[in-house]
Amino acid sequence: xxxxxxxxxxxxxxxxxxxxxxxxxxxxxxxxxxxxxxxxxxxxxxxxxxxxxxxxxxxxxxxxxxxxxxxxxxxxxxxxxxxxxxxxxxxxxxxxxxxxxxxxxxxxxxxxxxxxxxxxxxxxxxxxxxxxxxxxxxxxxxxxxxxxxxxxx
Numbered sequence: 001x002x003x004x005x006x007x008x009x010x011x012x013x014x015x016x017x018x019x020x021x022x023x024x025x026x027x028x029x030x031x032x033x034x035x036x037x038x039x040x041x042x043x044x045x046x047x048x049x050x051x052x053x054x055x056x057x058x059x060x061x062x063x064x065x066x067x068x069x070x071x072x073x074x075x076x077x078x079x080x081x082x083x084x085x086x087x088x089x090x091x092x093x094x095x096x097x098x099x100x101x102x103x104x105x106x107x108x109x110x111x112x113x114x115x116x117x118x119x120x121x122x123x124x125x126x127x128x129x130x131x132x133x134x135x136x137x138x139x140x141x142x143x144x145x146x147x148x149x150x151x152x153x
Contacts, residue, residue, distance in 0.1 A: 013075050013145040015065040016044055017089075017103045018055040024103050025052040026088055028079030030147035031125070032064055040132040042112055045125040051083035056128055060116040063102040064130075066109040068142040074105060075145060099134040109142035110135065 002008055017026035031045035042064055046053045056062045067075055078088055093106040100113045114130025121127075 011147040018062045025055040025083035065111045067145040069145045
């Protein structure tokens with residue numbers, strides 16, 4: 001049973017990551033969308049006080065990783081803990097993306113590498129718009145994890 005109309009909005013669960021030479025950060029996000037076809041662009045909405053948002057602001061790059069529905073534990077790790085207190089990437093297997101050298105969690109269905117091209121303050125969040133400079137489909141048979149507020153909070 002739904003509590004309100006917002007519960008009916010369907011979203012995926014993604015890992016958003018970023019890094020500089022000295023730090024890396026990542027979090028679970030549901031507010032992700034394609035924002036343009038040509039050139040290909042993706043947008044994410046993050047709380048401005050999140051460590052991952054701070055690293056994106058510094059590095060001007062981020063990844064969006066599509067979690068498989070079997071990766072709930074990874075979603076919880078990246079969703080319930082802060083990168084300020086926990087090195088989440090030390091608790092999972094990961095590799096560097098091809099182009100921007102961003103941390104990518106092993107086992108994700110796909111990932112996108114984005115260069116930051118714009119930001120827009122939206123209430124209590126910031127929308128980051130990224131130009132997709134590389135993308136990879138890693139598991140064509142995977143099933144993306146879906147977000148429902150009642151399953152996570």
